[in-house]
Amino acid sequence: MPTAPGFPARRAALKSLDAVMRRGETLEQAEAAALKGVDGPADRALARAIIGESLRWLTDLDLLIDSATKKRLPDDAKPRSVLRLMLAQALRLGTPPHAVIATCLPLLTGGPRRLAHGVFSTLMKREVTLPDVPTLSDAVLTRWGNRAETIAPGLIDPPEVDLALKNAEETEARALEMGGISLADGHIRLPRGTPIEKMPGFAEGAWWVQDLAAQLPPRLLGNGEGKRALDLCAAPGGKTLSLAARGWNVTALDISGKRLEMLRENLKRTHIEAEVVKADALTYHPAKQFDAILLDAPCTATGTCRRHPDVLHRIGPRAIGEMTEIQQSLIHQAVSWLPSGATFVYAVCSLEFEEGEDQARWIDETFDLEPVPITAEELPAGLQPTKEGWLRTHPGMLAEAGGLDGFFIGRWRKL
Numbered sequence: 001m002p003t004a005p006g007f008p009a010r011r012a013a014l015k016s017l018d019a020v021m022r023r024g025e026t027l028e029q030a031e032a033a034a035l036k037g038v039d040g041p042a043d044r045a046l047a048r049a050i051i052g053e054s055l056r057w058l059t060d061l062d063l064l065i066d067s068a069t070k071k072r073l074p075d076d077a078k079p080r081s082v083l084r085l086m087l088a089q090a091l092r093l094g095t096p097p098h099a100v101i102a103t104c105l106p107l108l109t110g111g112p113r114r115l116a117h118g119v120f121s122t123l124m125k126r127e128v129t130l131p132d133v134p135t136l137s138d139a140v141l142t143r144w145g146n147r148a149e150t151i152a153p154g155l156i157d158p159p160e161v162d163l164a165l166k167n168a169e170e171t172e173a174r175a176l177e178m179g180g181i182s183l184a185d186g187h188i189r190l191p192r193g194t195p196i197e198k199m200p201g202f203a204e205g206a207w208w209v210q211d212l213a214a215q216l217p218p219r220l221l222g223n224g225e226g227k228r229a230l231d232l233c234a235a236p237g238g239k240t241l242s243l244a245a246r247g248w249n250v251t252a253l254d255i256s257g258k259r260l261e262m263l264r265e266n267l268k269r270t271h272i273e274a275e276v277v278k279a280d281a282l283t284y285h286p287a288k289q290f291d292a293i294l295l296d297a298p299c300t301a302t303g304t305c306r307r308h309p310d311v312l313h314r315i316g317p318r319a320i321g322e323m324t325e326i327q328q329s330l331i332h333q334a335v336s337w338l339p340s341g342a343t344f345v346y347a348v349c350s351l352e353f354e355e356g357e358d359q360a361r362w363i364d365e366t367f368d369l370e371p372v373p374i375t376a377e378e379l380p381a382g383l384q385p386t387k388e389g390w391l392r393t394h395p396g397m398l399a400e401a402g403g404l405d406g407f408f409i410g411r412w413r414k415l
């Protein structure tokens with residue numbers, strides 16, 4: 001077994017890429033398993049960077065590989081996977097070609113090793129480069145339509161780090177203290193790679209990490225003033241924290257014990273209180289009535305493609321179809337629990353029309369709910385609601401400030 005420094009990081013990157021591309025695992029699951037054999041934070045960060053860049057630029061890396069092979073390598077061929085990792089390092093991470101060869105070719109043996117060596121050397125001699133913006137796969141281009149062209153530049157690099165403040169009045173002072181920028185009250189953006197746990201306010205629980213887009217659904221319920229909100233599908237709890245910090249008396253419900261553990265830890269660190277319920281929303285019967293229900297529904301999460309570029313390759317019509325069915329069952333439940341006059345917010349971190357706009361139209365047609373249009377005044381500067389009064393965000397928006405995740409949000413009131 002090769003022991004060259006840096007080899008374990010490459011082996012872990014290959015394992016992760018395989019788990020995502022061949023077994024359809026999420027990047028999170030794949031990395032958790034693959035990184036077990038990698039010691040030290042620097043090597044783990046390197047493995048993550050290699051896999052992230054490979055997935056973000058996969059279509060372009062494959063085009064380069066295909067331009068240098070006589071017979072097209074099958075999508076799941078090991079030499080293709082290794083070449084993707086090699087090119088991502090040389091063309092995105094600035095790793096010198098000799099270091100790439102020394103650490104990656106040992107991932108292969110025999111003929112495949114010679115083949116990968118030949119293809120990589122040919123491409124390096126040609127001094128190939130990547131385009132300015134990652135090319136999206138045909139499947140994604142078809143699904144995202146007109147949006148794709150503006151989303152793609154948002155995928156060039158991983159995103160910066162967004163914080164949500166417990167006390168919005170501290171925004172200016174904390175942004176100054178941490179050297180960040182603020183795009184909304186209670187929001188701070190820090191450069192990528194900031195050592196979060198060392199930032200002032202972390203230990204005392206003055207803020208939590210949450211993308212700007214994910215901060216918006218709870219904001220659209222306004223201030224709670226002690227009223228009751230059900231955060232349906234709540235874990236790991238970013239929106240529970242936001243709601244409670246805005247004065248809502250929150251019940252946070254989720255089916256996943258493991259994710260609820262994270263929610264409990266988040267409540268503890270931030271000294272925020274909420275009732276925590278572990279239950280399947282599809283069979284749950286609430287014992288009390290709520291003034292508002294926020295359904296941050298399970299979804300394909302394609303809106304998080306900057307952080308989780310695996311979704312660009314893993315998600316297809318089947319996953320989207322399965323999710324839309326689950327979302328409709330959850331919406332049915334949530335709406336059945338709403339008393340007259342209560343507010344309902346439906347949110348998904350998905351860029352798919354089926355999980356967002358189409359679901360909102362279905363809600364309009366199916367339930368005794370009146371739309372409560374989202375207004376520009378409620379949103380961070382630079383964001384606009386759609387003509388229907390929904391909010392659609394994607395990574396190409398607020399581009400000069402570093403973009404934001406893709407979310408769809410709609411709001412209604414029970415008649």
Ligand SMILES: C[S@@+](CC[C@H](N)C(=O)[O-])C[C@H]1O[C@@H](n2cnc3c(N)ncnc32)[C@H](O)[C@@H]1O
Nearest residue numbers: 233234235236237238239254255256280281296
């Ligand atoms: C998009 S995530 C929620 C993120 C969370 N709102 C936050 O801001 O941190 C969707 C959640 O739905 C939960 N979930 C999926 N099916 C569920 C069900 N039938 N009942 C309750 N929770 C469910 C998952 O465990 C997952 O935590």
